[in-house]
Amino acid sequence: MGSWRWKLRRLMAMSPREVALRAARLLHDRLAPLPQALPTETWQRWYPHVHPDTILEQLAHRLPLHPEVLPESERAHLLVEADALLLGKWRLFGYEVHLDNPPHWHRNYLLGKDWTDAPARRLDYRRIDIAGGVKYVWELSRHQPLLRLAQAYALTGEACYAETCLRWWLDWLERNPRGWGIHWTSALEHAIRIFAGCYVLRLLAAKQPLPLPSGERIGVRGLLGSILQHGEYVERHLSPGSSANNHLIGEAAALAFAGSLLPDSPLTRRWRQKGYAILEREALRQFYPDGVNAEQAFGYLPFVWEFYLHAYRLQPIPDAVAERLRKSIEFVRNVMDASGYVPQVGDEDDGTVVPLWSTHANRYRVVGRALAHLLHCEPPPALDPADDALCLWLFSETPPAGSRLTESRLYPEGGYAVLHKGPWQVLFDAGPLGLGSLAAHGHADALSVWASLDGKPLLIDAGTYAYHEDPEWRNHFRSTRAHNTLTLDNREQSEILGPFLWGRRARSGFLAYDLQQHTVEGFTDAYLPDHIMRRVHLKDTQLLITDTIEWDAAHSAQWHWHFHPDWQVEPTADGWRITDGTRICLLRVEGLPPDIQAHLYRGDEQTKLGWYSPRFGHKIPCTTLRIVLPVPDEVNMVRWEFAIPFDFTFCPSMVQFP
Structure with missing residues (x-):
């Protein structure tokens, strides 16, 4: 990632204004760096006459939390997770790891490797040869384990939780002084720690006094001062220009949040003004009027929702911002199937901000329901008691039952169509690649189709799996052939230039749509001078997909169909039989010659086909059907029919909920 070629490509994605801004920022950091002060000194610099106990009392008033209303099941889940932390057990992107006491904050616990202990300005977090992908080191230092321990203390009053939480936090401050180490290289990571720090203090302060270790030098002033130091860093390093995606929303939300909670001063007034102004502007830029997020990455929706939820919990929300967020919740209610599954369109890294809920909750539902409560709109349905945990913690109320939106709709700005008919639910993509000049979190998925049958995902997105840490798999999972669409001459629809960079x-x-007839048609210019059109139609119990190719220069076509791991696919005399043991679907194709090349892949390491990433860092085998038309000849229209056998009847009891 440090190669001159990548740096040149990245520079070309910036506007002259952004280049000048970054150069000025670099010069400013060199000539006038932030003071190398202890957190206690930073607090004294800004608030020499404010006693920290006053702040803790104000937190209880400004940031109300309601542990007493949690259902017993959710309370039990949270305490199990907190007790595991006391034993050093923690789940890192779903993998159980054993933490030291206190943890080694620069360690990738999956690999057992540490980041270099050096000034932050000398570290390139994109490097993977030191300790693997940096996300595996950053995740622990988002302070979410501290949050869980603080929750357990608020729920039980048992000192062991608070003592461990504070000892770990103070150790983090000792080992990560301002400007030192890998944790001082990302403004977004600082922003998330601001939220975590404020909520941890609020939870611990519920029972005074704070059980600080005896002889501790930093104390409450140091904890508050560290939040100030993080805010100062964020304000100086707001994501500019081409990088202004969900990172900028998170950074602005942190400034607005801290500026609203900390004592009034010129600093916090500036943070409030700047933070809320950016949040309002970016809501209108990063959410289309139809509710689709411009990053074209569904997995980042609940992440961004969290930032808006916590920031506007403290201040009235502007009507324009509220309307965009309501539309985004409505969009998710429309694409969510009956099992609660949301297609994994674009990147997803399972990011959270203040996960007050247990691991039994679903991010779309638990955050969406709390945000809907704030916005006074219809929430997504709750499919598990944990899905209401965040709303109960923040507002002490359970939202309405909620619902899915089960009508066919077009989202013209975002570029999606959602079709509902009978047992089928289909999502069709004819939209842009992603946001801005980077399109960082978009995938090459034009004209892709995702489908659920009888409330269960059938045609799926392969997922994300990796970022910096595995370039080959990173490129595969966002490639065209990792999606339910077609390629010509095995070429990518869009040009991959880096892990978060497209050329x-x-x-x-x-091109056309008729929602009453559950029909939509789209095009892509990915292979000019050849043209591709795709028509998707729901007819009775059939999903019909028709591909039209206007040939010019290409010499072959390839189709890929990716099936959820629960479904088995086997060839038949006239197509393929797809079943999960209960449901059955038959796939037939018309318009292709008999000598086509058709192969089924399942967990193939060589081709990388037949893999599904259900969450970041994980991949499991699934079935991928690849069909190759080597010589186009006269073929210009291919029709795919996914049909339910005439003698098979679905019933609502077949729908399985997670």
């Missing part, structure tokens, strides 16, 4: 981009759009 030439496909342009896609809608």
